[in-house]
Amino acid sequence: MAKRATAPEATFSAQKGLKPSDKDVILSLQRVSRDFDGFLAVNDVSFDIQRGSITGLIGPNGAGKTTLFNVLTGMLDPTAGQVFLDGHAVSGKSPDQLFTQGLGRTFQIPRPFARMSVLENVMLAPMAQLGEKWYGSFLDRKKVVQQEALIRDRAMETLEFVTLDSLADRAAGQISGGQMKLLELARVLMGDPQLILLDEPAAGVNPTLTGTLIEKIEDLNRQGKTFVIIEHDMDFVMQHCNPVIALAEGKIVFQGSPEEALANPVLLDAYLGAQAND
Amino acid sequence: MIGLISYLVFFTTVAAILSIAVLGLNLQWGNSGLFNGGVVAFFGAGAYTTLILGGTPQEAHLGGYQLFYPLALAGGMVAAGVMAWVVGILTLRLRHDYLAIATFGVAVAFENLMRNAEWLAGGAQGLRGFERPLHAWLGDGFTYNALFLIFVLLLLIGTYLFLQRLILSPFGRLLRAIREDEIAARSLGKNPARIRLTAFVIGSVIMGLAGGLYATFYAFISPQDVLPILTFQIWAMLIVGGAGNARGAVAGAFLIWAAWTASGWGLSRFAPVDLQLYTGSIQFVLIGLVIVGMLLWRPQGLFPEKLVVSQSGRH
Numbered sequence: 088m089a090k091r092a093t094a095p096e097a098t099f100s101a102q103k104g105l106k107p108s109d110k111d112v113i114l115s116l117q118r119v120s121r122d123f124d125g126f127l128a129v130n131d132v133s134f135d136i137q138r139g140s141i142t143g144l145i146g147p148n149g150a151g152k153t154t155l156f157n158v159l160t161g162m163l164d165p166t167a168g169q170v171f172l173d174g175h176a177v178s179g180k181s182p183d184q185l186f187t188q189g190l191g192r193t194f195q196i197p198r199p200f201a202r203m204s205v206l207e208n209v210m211l212a213p214m215a216q217l218g219e220k221w222y223g224s225f226l227d228r229k230k231v232v233q234q235e236a237l238i239r240d241r242a243m244e245t246l247e248f249v250t251l252d253s254l255a256d257r258a259a260g261q262i263s264g265g266q267m268k269l270l271e272l273a274r275v276l277m278g279d280p281q282l283i284l285l286d287e288p289a290a291g292v293n294p295t296l297t298g299t300l301i302e303k304i305e306d307l308n309r310q311g312k313t314f315v316i317i318e319h320d321m322d323f324v325m326q327h328c329n330p331v332i333a334l335a336e337g338k339i340v341f342q343g344s345p346e347e348a349l350a351n352p353v354l355l356d357a358y359l360g361a362q363a364n365d
Numbered sequence: 366m367i368g369l370i371s372y373l374v375f376f377t378t379v380a381a382i383l384s385i386a387v388l389g390l391n392l393q394w395g396n397s398g399l400f401n402g403g404v405v406a407f408f409g410a411g412a413y414t415t416l417i418l419g420g421t422p423q424e425a426h427l428g429g430y431q432l433f434y435p436l437a438l439a440g441g442m443v444a445a446g447v448m449a450w451v452v453g454i455l456t457l458r459l460r461h462d463y464l465a466i467a468t469f470g471v472a473v474a475f476e477n478l479m480r481n482a483e484w485l486a487g488g489a490q491g492l493r494g495f496e497r498p499l500h501a502w503l504g505d506g507f508t509y510n511a512l513f514l515i516f517v518l519l520l521l522i523g524t525y526l527f528l529q530r531l532i533l534s535p536f537g538r539l540l541r542a543i544r545e546d547e548i549a550a551r552s553l554g555k556n557p558a559r560i561r562l563t564a565f566v567i568g569s570v571i572m573g574l575a576g577g578l579y580a581t582f583y584a585f586i587s588p589q590d591v592l593p594i595l596t597f598q599i600w601a602m603l604i605v606g607g608a609g610n611a612r613g614a615v616a617g618a619f620l621i622w623a624a625w626t627a628s629g630w631g632l633s634r635f636a637p638v639d640l641q642l643y644t645g646s647i648q649f650v651l652i653g654l655v656i657v658g659m660l661l662w663r664p665q666g667l668f669p670e671k672l673v674v675s676q677s678g679r680h
């Protein structure tokens with residue numbers, strides 16, 4: 088039985104049954120489990136994410152990190168427990184509903200809309216576009232054209248922000264894997280979510296692009312966006328994430344600051360140990 | 366000479382009508398990734414409804430409402446759309462091959478219903494008693510057919526322009542996104558179920574328009590006109606032309622229709638007498654070969670889809 092580390096400051100208030108009334112908590116998990124035919128991929132996980140933080144989610148392969156992301160983003164329903172976003176219970180909501188409530192995500196393996204231009208990938212994301220109704224461009228042409236111009240400008244700005252503006256007209260399937268990760272970030276930003284979940288943003292990305300990505304994440308964080316990041320690159324996590332949460336076999340084995348993580352024997356055993364055996 | 370021209374008018378009319386149906390399928394498959402294996406059912410719904418609404422009173426079956434022609438044609442489109450909506454709600458959760466099988470089944474059921482429900486649409490005898498619009502004025506001759514061709518071509522151009530605007534709109538972007546990656550689209554706040562249903566209905570309404578025109582042209586429709594082979598012909602047109610490219614779809618329709626009529630003519634003329642009996646079957650095999658051959662050697666079609674760009678990054 089893993090011993091839970093003491094929570095630093097007030098970051099973790101997830102004692103059982105506590106209502107997430109704290110306004111500084113953007114996301115709260117209470118005893119969340121996800122079962123696949125008897126296999127508990129996520130096992131009784133509780134934690135709170137503070138508004139404005141960058142949380143690192145680590146753990147060996149198969150620890151349940153991506154499953155947890157899928158539960159948080161509505162792609163999977165939890166088999167037990169409850170997820171609160173901004174104080175509202177959101178378990179059972181679909182990914183598209185959660186995005187409209189301010190929760191965006193990227194994928195471990197990028198999912199670009201391959202046969203669409205990079206710009207179109209990004210222009211897709213804003214919500215409630217007038218022209219999304221099929222009759223919009225026929226009945227309300229003028230307004231749609233105006234809105235398109237605005238969305239296009241914003242999309243170009245966002246592409247500039249992630250340094251992809253020169254590739255705007257390229258098919259998204261033809262850019263590099265690292266660029267696809269930046270593209271996914273750009274897409275998510277167009278929806279202006281408050282909480283962004285990134286699944287291994289640095290994996291398979293060259294160091295220059297990783298640098299760009301980290302810079303952008305920290306920029307956005309300063310602007311008030313909250314991040315939860317799954318990452319295997321320990322340097323990345325230790326330098327840029329605080330707090331750090333470690334999962335192993337579906338359970339939380341550690342939560343605390345990066346300094347505490349480095350000093351924690353349970354974490355070293357569960358994470359670095361299993362990693363060495365990969 | 367007149368014979369050749371009037372044949373060309375006839376040929377072009379049918380090819381243009383089929384082009385409209387191919388454009389409908391292109392919206393569903395080319396732009397939205399919906400595998401409709403029952404094109405003929407929506408084509409047939411448009412054809413039958415147009416004749417039922419616009420025809421003269423008949424004793425044996427439903428119909429004879431003698432509606433003003435544009436209303437009858439619009440009614441055919443609405444019928445195809447309503448059918449697509451019902452079928453869509455039941456089947457659009459299915460993806461690709463399963464959707465194809467389900468819609469294929471719908472088309473076979475449609476043909477069987479039309480063949481057997483005599484009270485509805487005349488059964489195997491088909492629907493008669495339809496007079497082509499303005500027939501009393503223009504007679505049956507070349508002038509009528511030439512004017513009808515112009516009417517069909519205008520509708521083809523109208524359909525083309527409508528679809529171009531549609532796929533360049535934010536709605537078109539949604540369609541492509543869902544075709545490319547439904548999970549990613551959902552993660553960006555889009556609801557694929559509703560969007561797919563809309564695309565399915567619009568495509569089917571266009572097929573219904575094609576069916577209505579087809580029935581108008583022949584002033585007759587019977588279960589023989591709604592056999593599965595028509596679905597395959599329309600698919601062959603789209604695959605040969607290039608799914609996702611509307612101009613390619615129209616080119617494919619003309620090419621395949623030319624190949625179909627030429628092979629029919631060639632077989633009846635040059636094939637040995639004992640094979641003549643099988644002309645139709647040989648043509649079926651040929652259509653199958655064209656589809657399989659294209660998919661093997663040039664799956665993107667003769668006119669591949671270009672990157673559709675609603676907005677360009679260049680100023």
